[in-house]
Amino acid sequence: MKIVVVGGVAGGASVAARARRLDEFAEIIVFEKGDYVSFANCGLPYHIGEVITDRSRLLLQTPESLRESLDIDVRVGTEVIALDRVGKTVTVRELGSGREYTESYDRLALCPGADPLRPPLPGVDLPGVHVLRNVQDMDEIKAQLDAALERAASARGRTVHAVVIGAGYIGVEMAENLRHRGAAVTIVELSDQILPPLDKEVSIPVEQHLRSRGVDLNLSTAAAAFAERAVGGVTVELQNNRFLDADLVILSAGVRPAVGLAREAGLEIGPRGGIVVDTHMRTSDPNIWAAGDAVETAHTVLPGSWLTPLAGPANREARVAAENMCGRDTEYRSSQGTSIVKVFDMVAGGTGATERQLVADGVDYRTVHIHPSGHAGYYPGSAMMHLKLLFAPGTGKILGAQVAGFDGVDKRLDVLATVLRLGGTVHDLEQLELAYAPPFGSAKDPVNMAGFVATNVLKGDLTLWYAKDFPAATEGARLVDVRTPEEYGIWHIPGAENVPLAALRTACEGWDRSVPVRLYCAVGFRSYLGYRILVQRGFTDVATLSGGSNTFRYWYDVEPASPAAPAPEIAYAEAVDLIAALKGTGKSVDLDCTGLACPGPIMRLSNTMGELAAGDEVVVHVSDPGFASDGPAWAASHGHELLSMTPEGPGYVAAFRKGGAEPAATGFAVAPKQNQTSFVVFSGDLDKMLAAFIIANGALAMGQQVSMFFTFWGLNALRRAHAPKRDHSALERAFGMMMPSGPDKLPLSQMNMAGAGPAMIKHVMKEHDVQSVPDLMTAAREGGARLIACTMTMDLLGIAESDLIDGIELGGVATFLGEAEKSGTTLFI
Known part of the structure; x- marks a missing residue:
């Protein structure tokens, strides 16, 4: 028997190797267009980042090694350009010499893989624009990066800039490895989230981690063109009119199945553009099999056939194809798309269907979110993870799962993938007996916990509401935050009332039991207890927020945009030396807060600081990524000094010095009151906005500094009249239609009269030479006033930075509190 294999990487090499193990006497020929076979393409980004320093370790096999060990004839640099199904021959071209010849076959395996997408944009073929698909691509990117870094080193103070187009797995891996080499990295992604294999709320903590490691993200936009720079490199023009200068550009916009040969030969092509195969991996031609990125296979959960461009399925498909080519009856039943990615210190992945896919295919489902620790919280190094489980409403059969976190993510994902593959249910997750010791897990493993919560939902012991349904899910309901007053004061869902769990039994006695109640806490456990309290007291419509405020904040991405005052950026080793040197100033406490959530x-x-004297220090270790914002803001507001803040595993190690009666003159101690006035501009009414800017300009005229923090309806005064077009969610479109765009469209708080009132008062203002709000706004900005837009409210109302007029700063509550701390007067308008 003569077997010909087209393609010699993951699928093709596996077909050939398995066929040889089953048939010692078959003639096996492999044609590979590239110069390498059986290389580790998933490791390519890590050699560019010099995490894998030895290039040869990526070359798993060579033509010589395959000939020697398996007696396989591997011909690299050889492209199959035609297929004659009747004559059972392929036409081959040697790329080096151009010589063409035909080769006969008894059985043929097509494993052509997939081609990287190169969007048809101006300048996409410039030498500085790369794709990463094979060893040659890797070598070219690394050589250009090495050269750019060498030039930057000789020109002191220069930084190498790289732009990655696409935020899928390869895109974020490239961003990480480019950062490892010292490049400044910007990711451009058309979607409103990174990592398409995950649902949005699970991707947000990874997005925040990327930003914390210095990666700039441009979401909801795409590359429009590439242009060569006179000084070298490439300028990337984005659809949002932003221009990015780069020393090199990496295109990571996805792949397309390489089916040209199969299509021309008349093989059946599926609805998703891949080669159609049966469960034996046989194509529509009984003498041709196919495997890998170019084929469509059944999905384990979803209807229809799907493309699954992953190395694991490619290798298993190839094994099945080879066994059937050699006379065995082996089936490949389905692909479930299990995948995982490392992003700096974080890990994320999924298996089965996403919520987006279930909605698109009309599959009924239920969802739970939990936030357990990777291992026992009392054992050092633990960090919170986000686990999302999708399951069928009647049977509890698992449909999909996603996990993002820092430790133990791969373990949980593999367990969930296994249960899904075996057709298991959430009841099976409850019963699983998993390895436990404090360094590795908990007595109630996160997988068990997901099963507990999901089973409670199926049994009717728990009813959930979801962040994605806000605010509709809470309309007409009493929205109750059962966390502590301290937690409520740091942040809470707009419109919520604070009734701590300990007070709920007493407080609810006076409530109308027919009014719906929507509960939430940080992760969902305390609100579950509150739910049980209320339903057993006769409340008829109660629900608790799935995943708590953590999931809510991930869904709406309302983490502070930046710390109130940035910590010094120094290397970890330097930070350790600095901390050690500072311990001589007084008592020093090493505080382990790993495993604790905000x-x-x-x-x-x-x-701890309250027990120390002025000048004493605390070195704190945290695994909560949000501490990068919370720590500096807390120190500034309490008169303490932040000495250093350095990434450590999933979180940070930070050193603080306790302030005394007189704030320290250096570092991050709170500043004394200045000749400054701060505003919270909450209202979007014309008359109130007019008053705010009249007072602001008056303060500027008196020599004061002015800071204006715009939140909720006040943001409408900062909106452009004609913002650039961009994709909006249904909720964003609804808010956009209801809210005025710009200061000229603001209504009156009284006597608005469907817009007639503002027109009348503007006429009166003009007659009396009173400046309009736009004129007063311009005057305030020219006078030095800081106009700051609240990023949390922007996210809630669907307002993007591109929707705002030029020159507006972005900030969170810590930014405002920092300004208010310096002000003699703070006004709320």
């Missing part, structure tokens, strides 16, 4: 680290830090 506000746990801040509360422990505050309690």
Whole structure:
């Protein structure tokens, strides 16, 4: 028997190797267009980042090694350009010499893989624009990066800039490895989220981690053109009119199945553009099999056939194809798309269907979100993970799962993938007996916990509401935050009332039991207890927020945009030396807050600092990524000094010095009151906005500094009249239609009269030479006033930075509190 294999990487090499193990006497020929076979394409980004320093370790096999060990004839640099199904021959071209010849076959395996997408944009073929698909691509990118870094080193103070187009797995891996080499990296992604194999709320903590490691993200936009720079490199023009200068550009916009040969030969092509195969991996031709990125296979959960461009399925498909080519009856039943990615210190992945896919295919489902620790919280190094489980409403059969976190993510994902593959249910997750010791897990493993919560939903012991349904899910309901007053004060869902769990039994006695109640806490456990309290007291319509405020904040991405005052950026080793040197100033406490979620680290830090004297220091270790914002803001507002803040595993190690009666003159101690006035501009009414800017300009005229923090309806005064077009969610479109765009469209708080009132008052203002709000706004900005847009409210109302007029700063509550701390007067309008 003569077997010909087209393609010699993952699928093709596996077909050939398995066929040889089953048939010692078959003639096996492999044609590979590239110069390498059986290389580790998933490791390519890590050699560019010099994490894998030895290039040869990526070359798993060579033509010589395959000939020697398996007696396989591997011909690299050889492209199959035609297929004659009747004559059972392929036409081959040697790329080096151009010589063409035909080769006969008894059985043929097509494993051509997939081609990287190169969008048809101006300048996409410039030498500085790359794709990463094979060893040659890797060598070219690394050589250009090495050269750019060498030039930057000789020109002191220069930084190498790289732009990655696409935020899928390869895109974020490239961003990480480019950062490892010292490049400044910007990711451009058409979607409103990174990592398409995950649902949005699971991708947000990874997005925040990317930003914390210095990666700039441009979401909801795409590359429009590439242009060569006179000084070298490439300028990337984005659809949002932003221009990015780069030393090199990496295109990571996805792949397309390489089916040209199969299509021309008349093989059946599926609805998703891949080669159609049966469960034996046989194509529509009984003498031709196919495997890998170019084929469509059944999905384990979803209807229809799907493309699954992953190395694991490619190798298993190839094994099945080879066995059937050699006379065995082996089936490949389905692909479930299990995948995982490392992003700096974080890990994320999924298996089965996403919520987006279930909605698109009309599959009924239920969802739970939990936030357990990767291992026992009391054992050092633990961090919170986000686990999302999708399951069928009647049977509880698992449909999909996604996990993002820092430790133990791969373990949980593999367990969930296995249960899904075996057709298991959430009841099976409850019963699983998993390995436990404090360094590795908990007695109630996160997988068990997901099963507990999902089973409670199926049994009717728990009813959930979801962040994606806000605010509709809470309309007409009493929205109750059962966290502590301290947690509520740091952040809460707009419109919520604070009734701590300990007070709920007493407080609810006076409530109308027919009014719906929507509960939430940080992760969902305390609100579950509150749910049980209320339903057993006769409340008829109660639901608790799935995943708590953590999931809510991930869904709407309302983490502070930046710390109130940035910590010094120094290497970890330098930070350790600095901390050690500072210990001589007084008592020093080493505080382990790993495993504690917000506000746990801040509360422990505050309690510890309260027991120390001025000048004493605390070195705190946290695993909560949000501490990068919370720590500096807390120190500034309490008169303490932040000495250093350095990434450490999933979180940070930070050193603080306790302030005394007189704030320290250096570092991050709170500043004395200045000749400054601060505003919270909450209202979007014309008359109130007019008053705010009249007072602001008056303060500027008196020599004061002015800071204006615009939140909720006040943001409408900062909106452009004609913002650039961009994709909006249904909720964003609804808000956009209801809210005025710009200061000229603001209504009156009284006597608005469907817009007639503002027209009348503007006429009166003009007659009396009173400046309009746009004129007053311009005057305030020219006078030095800081106009700051609240990023949390922007996210809630669907307002993007591109929707705002030029020159507006972005900030969170810590930014405002920092300004208010310096002000003699703070006004709320």
